[in-house]
Amino acid sequence: MKLSITPILCLSILLLTGCGENVKDTSDMANPDSMDNDNSATVHVGTDGSDQVATAQNMDDVANASGINMDSSIPGGNPLNDPNSILSQRIIYFDFDSSHVTEEARAIISAHAEYLSSHPEQQVILEGHCDERGTRDYNLSLGEKRAIAVAEIMKLQGVAVEQIQVVSYGEERPIALGHDEESWKANRRVEVLYQMH
Amino acid sequence: MIQEKITPFYLWLFIVVFSYSWINTLKAEQLTVVITKGVEGALPIAIVPFKWRASSTSPIKIDQILRADLQRSGEFSILSGYQLPQKPQNKKAIKFDLWQNKEIDYLVIGELKPLPRQQYEVAFQLFDVYSKERLIGLRFNSSKKKLRRVAHRISNLIYETLLSGKKGAFDTRIAYVKALNKKGKRQYILAVADADGYNEQVVLSSTQPIMSPSWSPDGRFLVYVSFEKRRSMIFQQELRTGKRRKLAEYQGINSAPRWSPDGKRLALVLSKDGNSEIYIMHLANRKLQRITYNSAIDTEPAWSPDGKQLAFTSDRSGRPQIYQVKVNQQGRVDRPRRITFNKGNYNARPSYSPDGKYLAMVHRTKGKYRIATLELKSGYFLVLTQSKMDESPSFAPNSKMLIYATEKAGKGVLEAVAVEGLAPPQRLKLQQGDVREPAWSPYR
Secondary structure, eight states: HHHHHHHHHHHHHHHHHHSSSSSOOOSGGGGGGTTTTTTEEOOOOOHHHHHHHOOOOOTOOOOOOOOOBBBBBOOOSGGGOOTTGGGGEEEEEETTOOOOOHHHHHHHHHHHHHHHHHOOOOOOOEEEOSSSSHHHHHHHHHHHHHHHHHHHHHOOOOOHHGGEEEEEEETOSSSOSSSSSHHHHHHEEEEEEBBBB | OOGGGGHHHHHHHHHHHHHHHHSSSHHHHHHHHHHTTTTTTTEEEEEOOEESSSOOOOOOHHHHHHHHHHHHSSEEEEEEEEOOSSSOOOOOGOOOOHHHHOOOOOEEEEEEEETTEEEEEEEEEEETTTTTEEEEEEEEEGGGGGGGHHHHHHHHHHHHHHTTTTOOOOOOOOEEEEEEETEEEEEEEEEEEETTSSSSSSEESSSEEEEEEETTTTSEEEEEETTSSSSSSEEETTTOOEEEEEOOSSSSOOEEEEEESSSEEEEEEETTSSSSSSEEETTTTTTTOOOOOSSOOEEEEETTTTTSEEEEEETSSSSSSEEEEEETTEEEOOOOOEEEOSOOOOEEEEEHHHHHEEEEEEEEEEEEEEEEEEEETTOOEOOOOOSBBOOEEEOOOOSSEEEEEEEEETEEEHHHHHHHHSOEEEEOOOSSSSEEEEEEOOOO
């Protein structure tokens, strides 16, 4: 219960403060600051256990962040900003080791699909996640299966392929850090992330 | 001593009961000494504290490292410090009858002394207590930085001398991933450390997840999955120079990279064709060969040591199970065959022992995830661990031990366990953080 209102809380804080920098969320999805970090990865040298000192550091392939801005809020008198709208529900939950979309989840997905098909310029990232049980690479694939299941429903309702991006984090980015049923339940999810332009 | 008079059946019961209580360190340690003795032929050995030949404090306790190494191997029963009948520093001082009375077969003594220019000399001797013969006597010169490595090499020598021909894997390394919370932000670190968990060095740090490290067969490179661009991508990184090369950034998932034994190919998982499938990438030209064709999840490929087979996880039968497929330079040779049956409804993340004898995996039983081995020739299946969140098994290069990730008090930790034998798992001493996905290095 508490978790499902988190996006609404973040949304209101975002609206009140006008910027996301101070928003604390269990995931850093609501924190645009962390999204724009150009140096999200740092390579370290001389880790072969030898005494040799590395002189050069080749940063050829070091990441530049994709530069995508994501935010839970869309400015303007938009139904996405209405905390009473079903569109404020941005997390779709799943059963253990399943990518089956429940009836309850279907209503939420349909609402988003309806919004997206009437706003073809709006893009969305569907981010699949799992609980910690089961092996990590399997869960990475399972997270993708969940996100694809949501995407397929959206596409059937007229959302264009170009509007949807599917990403999986497997069990690597839990919302709840506990090791119990309640945490597992909260972590088996697909997050609907609207992209800001 | 009492145990020796008990019938094997009761002894077995004792082992089962006591192996559950291994966490209870001091007591368990004593029990371990008794249990392993005579049951699995663990060798009784004593290691006398090394003499430090200077007035300052010793920079390192060599004997402690030896004790921890040999203990972790599960092949030795080691006399605890307070049980030592004497602390001889040279052969002359050894009263062999005292050690015989303690039923100790082998004895290690040694010393450490400072040399000019920050150098040290380590000397050690290994004795057979019954023949009173010196089996090894060696001196090493070393910088302070390499003293731990010298100790691991001594462990190797003791192991190889006493276990006739088995190669020691103490002077090896592990790669692993850990997650930290820094000022409320998650930080992910790919690190390498000595096989006992010491000397940690950071290979990559990121605000985004890092997964699936795997060593190149020559130990110079790691491949891993990084989410630094907000999606999974596979990188190769040379440890010495930090030089990186991006190997895969296909649409969808790029995961589970595993270096082939010949070093020329990479098994990996891509979902670019719609869902997770196993591929082989030729590293020279990055040409891909698709290995699986199934709408179920196919992932976690593992190379057989001869490079002729891949084992992998698939839920094509409803729940994750292990499949095997023959491959060659041209790609797949036959259709995948399921190789885990009727052993619980879940087996995943296979890993071959380098000697090809076993396949280790994560096995779920009654909701608990444990490490199990399948002896490939006989089909004999054995669950090795006792907790509920054990994962990512990785063999030592000598095939005698497995390292894996588990959870203690809500935190990810690493443990090592002997593949054969009944020695309880040993926790690795790693610093803070949630540690996972260990990968044991090749020999170096």
